[in-house]
Every structure is written in structure tokens, then in C-alpha cells.
Amino acid sequence: MTTQSEQPAMVTPPTTTAASDDGVTPVTGWQGSSDYFALREYRAYDPHAVVDVLRGRVAGVIFRGMVPQETCQELATRFWASTHRKRRGVEAPGYYLGTYHYHKPTLTYLHESEEVAAGLDAVLDGLPADPLTAFYGGLADVLQREGVTVRLAEHDGRQACRALLRSWHGQGEYALAPHDDRSQCTEPQQADFEIQRVAEREVAALNICLENGGGGRLAYWNIQPDDESKRRLGLHYTGSPYPLASLSGIEMKWVDVNAGDVYVFNGAHVHAVEPNTDPALRRTTLAGMLGFRDDTTVISWT
Numbered sequence: 001m002t003t004q005s006e007q008p009a010m011v012t013p014p015t016t017t018a019a020s021d022d023g024v025t026p027v028t029g030w031q032g033s034s035d036y037f038a039l040r041e042y043r044a045y046d047p048h049a050v051v052d053v054l055r056g057r058v059a060g061v062i063f064r065g066m067v068p069q070e071t072c073q074e075l076a077t078r079f080w081a082s083t084h085r086k087r088r089g090v091e092a093p094g095y096y097l098g099t100y101h102y103h104k105p106t107l108t109y110l111h112e113s114e115e116v117a118a119g120l121d122a123v124l125d126g127l128p129a130d131p132l133t134a135f136y137g138g139l140a141d142v143l144q145r146e147g148v149t150v151r152l153a154e155h156d157g158r159q160a161c162r163a164l165l166r167s168w169h170g171q172g173e174y175a176l177a178p179h180d181d182r183s184q185c186t187e188p189q190q191a192d193f194e195i196q197r198v199a200e201r202e203v204a205a206l207n208i209c210l211e212n213g214g215g216g217r218l219a220y221w222n223i224q225p226d227d228e229s230k231r232r233l234g235l236h237y238t239g240s241p242y243p244l245a246s247l248s249g250i251e252m253k254w255v256d257v258n259a260g261d262v263y264v265f266n267g268a269h270v271h272a273v274e275p276n277t278d279p280a281l282r283r284t285t286l287a288g289m290l291g292f293r294d295d296t297t298v299i300s301w302t
């Protein structure tokens, strides 16, 4: 559950649950005030702004041009050249390097994290400006003053994957269908994994944009769906996909994203990715999840 006491004033959620024109019942849930529901823009990295997201004080923040273009290009080149890069899907395949916890037993995720670690290191290490070190290092420095440690999620001494590189090319209205990132953190197969403690607080999504040829905006809805809506749609443990009709009438923002931008947002809100205007152009990001597992620890995973 969201620690709503840490969040600013709420606006009233929709009270109607009547079916929309296409027979889909609208999603209900928590909605933030106009002060809260924003992706605040910064010209340079400010880890305090990330803490605002982690503490539920603002929906999201974006650091424009935080990563130098040469670093973005180098990372993207290494990603596409990597023999550890995997393909997902058939018709409009996506590619990724790293692993993700979605819908897997804890031990499977940890095993895959270990398997891919060397391949990931080869892509991420030895850069003139390492964006992950800049991001997490800066965050750790700021939180240390509050007595908070930042580390990788772990289980029985085994560590989660440090980041995920991915490039999706979904077809249809969205390249990545409307979904939330918190539901997957309640997966029963991961009941023993500490990331589930973050789901009781704010689950934040980190995205570092490496290339974005055209389109590829983030769509971000002002709603954290309630359990009843998730169960009704059958996506209680997956958070995906929310039918578009179920989101009609809910406030939504489009966020332009360019190579070098780093953005962090509350993943409990429904969000999606717009397809590229030109299918030949790529949208590639370096991504991860993070959040407070308890008052003194922030953990990250993928």
C-alpha cells in the first residue's frame, strides 16, 4: 500500500464504476493533487529530487541531458553488439540485456542475474561517465546524511541484477502497453524476496534514455489503481495490461524523452510508452527499480 500519509493532498478519486461506452469498467484508485502529479524538470542531477519521489512527495522527476551524448552512443553501441543481448516476442521483437523479476520465482531471477552479470558488466563498465554510478552514488551520498543505505536487493547473500538495457518495439497504440510496476512486486512466487517490502511504500522506476529516434514519449496517468480494479481486470500480480478504455477520463501526461535524459517516477501509477514514429528508429533505455524497503534502506533491482 502507498504510504499516503507521506503524500500531499489527494484529489477525490472517481466515484463512478459504471461501464464506459465499450463496456469496460473504469479503473479506480488513488489520484494525486496537481502539486504532486508532475514530472518536475531539472537541468542537472539533483539526488534530493529522487528522494522526493521515493518518499511519495512528487510523482516523478526528469534530469534533462544528464548523460553525455557520447556515453549514450557508446552504451547503445555496446548493447546492440553484445552477444548476451536477448530477444523477446516474435512479431515486433524487443531486445534486452540483463534480466527482470516480473512473474518469476525469486531463485530464477537471482540465477539469471548471476548468469548475465559478466555480460552486463562488459557493457556498463569502463565508460568515461558511468550514469549508474553517478545516479546511485549521488543518491547514496544524500541519503547517507539521513542514515539511509542504498544497495542492490539481495536474498540469502545473492544479489539482484544491477540494471536492464532494453529496446521495445511493440505494435499497436503503445510500444509498451499501459501497466503499473507495483503489482508485479506482490507476485506470490517472490513472497520471500525483500523487494515485496518496497511494494508497501513507493516503487520507483528509473529510466536512462540512450536513444529515442522519434515518438517514444512516456504516457503517465494520474492513478494508482486499487486492488479491486486490479482483481476485476485479472492483473493483480502482473499490473499489465490495463485496457485503454479502463483509463478513459483519467488525467494523463505525455512526457517527451530524449537521449541523455534520466527520469524517475512512481511506478504504481499506470504508464505506457508511445511507439516510435518510424519503426526503423530505436528507443533504448537503461533501467531499474528502486525504493525504501524500510526506514533506513533503499534497494534496487530490475
Ligand SMILES: [Fe+2]
Residues within 6 Å of the ligand: 179, 180, 181, 205, 267, 271
Ligand atoms: Fe513500467
